[in-house]
Amino acid sequence: MTIYSTMPMEIVFEGISQQPGPYVDVQVGDVRLQIEAVSPGIGRIVRLMDGPLDAYLRPELSPGTLVAYGPSML
Template identity: 60%
Template sequence: MTLYTSMPLELVLDGVNTQPGPFVDVVHGGVKMQVEPVSPGIGRIVRLLECPLDAYLDPQYAPGTIVTYASTVG
């Protein structure tokens, strides 16, 4: 693989060997999503797991959005 970039290689490959997480599966507004906890009851959306297709176009469910949640699923 060839990678053409003007950025230093250290910045491009930063974090490539680290494991992401911990993640929590929550249901918010009828959408099951994976969130990364930021503080108790507050998390950042990582990805949507189970939802209607139009939820992918809704900005409130975009990855990186902060959501509040009360309980976890599985």
């Protein structure tokens, strides 16, 4: 792979060796989400794993959105 960039290589590859946080799979209604734990009971949506097609258009389920999760949501 070749990368053409005017930015310094240190900036382009910053954080490449860091592993992403622990992910949790959560079922919310008929949608299965992959969430990255931010703090206890709060997570950031990483991606939608499974669900109806219209779930991908719902803004509250877009990646990067913070959601509450816990035993009541599972």
